Amino acid sequence: MTITKYNVERDVDVIYFNNLSSPKTISDFIKCIKAGIRDGEKDFTLDFGKVNSVFPNTATPLAGLIDYYVDKHGVSFDFDKYGSVNATKLLSPLELPKNQNELSRSLGKVWKFSSSDEIDEIHKAMISELRKTVRFGEGVLEGIEWSIYEIMDNVLLHSEYSCGYIMGQLHPTSKHVAFTIYDTGQGIYNSLKNSPHRPRTAVDALTMCVKEGVTRDKKLGQGNGMTGLFNLIQEGNGSICITSGNGYFRHSNGEPSTNNMLPYPSNMNQCTTVDFQLDYSNNISLDKVLTFQGKTFPFTNLHIESLEDDRGDLVYKLSEQAEGTGTRESAIRVKNEIVNLFNQSKKNIVLDFDGISISSSSFADELIAKLIIELGLFQFNNIIKLKNMNVSQQQILQRSVIQRLIEEYSKPTVSKKETKK
Numbered sequence: 001m002t003i004t005k006y007n008v009e010r011d012v013d014v015i016y017f018n019n020l021s022s023p024k025t026i027s028d029f030i031k032c033i034k035a036g037i038r039d040g041e042k043d044f045t046l047d048f049g050k051v052n053s054v055f056p057n058t059a060t061p062l063a064g065l066i067d068y069y070v071d072k073h074g075v076s077f078d079f080d081k082y083g084s085v086n087a088t089k090l091l092s093p094l095e096l097p098k099n100q101n102e103l104s105r106s107l108g109k110v111w112k113f114s115s116s117d118e119i120d121e122i123h124k125a126m127i128s129e130l131r132k133t134v135r136f137g138e139g140v141l142e143g144i145e146w147s148i149y150e151i152m153d154n155v156l157l158h159s160e161y162s163c164g165y166i167m168g169q170l171h172p173t174s175k176h177v178a179f180t181i182y183d184t185g186q187g188i189y190n191s192l193k194n195s196p197h198r199p200r201t202a203v204d205a206l207t208m209c210v211k212e213g214v215t216r217d218k219k220l221g222q223g224n225g226m227t228g229l230f231n232l233i234q235e236g237n238g239s240i241c242i243t244s245g246n247g248y249f250r251h252s253n254g255e256p257s258t259n260n261m262l263p264y265p266s267n268m269n270q271c272t273t274v275d276f277q278l279d280y281s282n283n284i285s286l287d288k289v290l291t292f293q294g295k296t297f298p299f300t301n302l303h304i305e306s307l308e309d310d311r312g313d314l315v316y317k318l319s320e321q322a323e324g325t326g327t328r329e330s331a332i333r334v335k336n337e338i339v340n341l342f343n344q345s346k347k348n349i350v351l352d353f354d355g356i357s358i359s360s361s362s363f364a365d366e367l368i369a370k371l372i373i374e375l376g377l378f379q380f381n382n383i384i385k386l387k388n389m390n391v392s393q394q395q396i397l398q399r400s401v402i403q404r405l406i407e408e409y410s411k412p413t414v415s416k417k418e419t420k421k
Helices: 024-038 056-073 100-105 116-133 140-158 188-192 202-209 225-235 302-307 328-345 361-375 377-383 391-409 416-420
Strands: 008-011 014-017 043-047 076-080 111-113 164-171 176-183 239-244 247-252 255-259 272-279 314-317 349-352 384-387
Touching: 008 024, 014 024, 024 056, 056 076, 056 164, 056 176, 056 272, 100 116, 111 116, 116 140, 116 164, 116 328, 140 164, 140 176, 140 225, 140 272, 140 328, 188 202, 188 239, 202 239, 202 247, 202 255, 225 239, 225 247, 225 272, 302 314, 302 328, 314 328, 328 349, 328 361, 361 377, 361 384, 361 391, 377 384
Parallel strands: 014 043, 043 076, 314 349, 349 384
Antiparallel strands: 008 014, 111 164, 164 176, 176 272, 239 247, 239 272, 247 255
C-alpha cells in the first residue's frame, strides 16, 4: 500500500487531492498553487479522483481559495473526477438570490454570503434544517444559532473582504454537528495589530480573540462573538479550530494547542477559518455560554416568538411549516421540530391542520401515533393539541393510533430469566 505524505500534490498544472477531510489539505493546496504560479502556471486542473468524503473544515476554505485565486491572480481551474465533491457545491458555492430553492436543504453545502440580508436568510435556513433533522440537547441549538450568526457577522465587520463562506454538516451516527466559516480577508492578526491589544504574532491574535471584550474597535462590536462560541465549545465539551495567517489555535477536550508555521495566500489576505464540532445530544447551560464580564445576556428566540398565540401556546401550522403531509419523511421532520420547540420553550404545541385537506395514514402514524407512544398518552395530551382536523383526517388518525397501540403493546415481553438464558 502506498502512503502519500501530502493531502494535495502537484504535477505541473494538475493538482491531485488525496482527501478533503483534514485541514492539512488546505495548507497543502496553498503550497501547491503558490508553487505553480511561481513556475508560470495559470491554468490548473483539480483532480478529486481519490476523494471519498468531504468535511466543512476543508470544503469551506477550499471554495473561498478557489474564488480568491480566480479573482485576484487571474488563475483558471478545470475540475476532474469531481463526482464525490459535487453535492457540496464547493466548486461553485451557492449564492442568494440565485440559489433560493436550495435553502430548504441548506446543510452539507458551501454557501457564499456578502450582505447582512444574505446572512439572515442562510442562517435562518440552516437553523430550521437543524431543528427538523435531529433532536438537540437543552441549550445546544440556541448556542449554535447565536454563535454562527455572530461569526458570520464578524466576516462583514472585520475581514475587510467582500464575502464569506459557510458550511454546516450533521453526523447523526456520532451525534455531532460541524460548522466552518471562512473568509479570504485580512486575517485576525491584521485586524487586531493596531488595536489596544497589539498581538505580537498570529498565534497571539488567535488566543486573544476568544477572550472577552477583544475587538479591533468597540464602535463596531463588543468582542463577544468569538468568546460566546468558545464558551459553547467548553460548555459542550466540543472542539474549535481557528486558523489565520500562519497561526493555528485548537481547543479540544479541554486542551489548547497552537502552530505558527501555516502557509497563507498573502500578507494582505491572511484569511480566517473558524471550525467547530459539538455533540448535539448533551444538555448545556445557555446562561454560561452567554455570560460576558459577569453579565448574562438573554437569548431571544425569534422563531418561537413568531409561533406564539395570545395564550402563549406555539401554533404550528402544517400548511406553512411542513414539507407536505403525505410521507413519513416529512412527518419525521415535523416531529423533530415540534419536540425541539417544546424542549426550547416548555410551551404547549398546537398542531393546526387548517388548509390541509389530505394527510396520509403514514404521516399520521409517524407524527402523532408514534409521538403518543414516545411521550405516553397523558404527557402527549398535556403538551400537544390538535386543531382544525377534518373528519377524514380524524378517522385516519384514529385508525393509525389504534393500530400503533395494538402493535406496540402486543409485542412479546422478555423476562430477565429469558434474557440470561
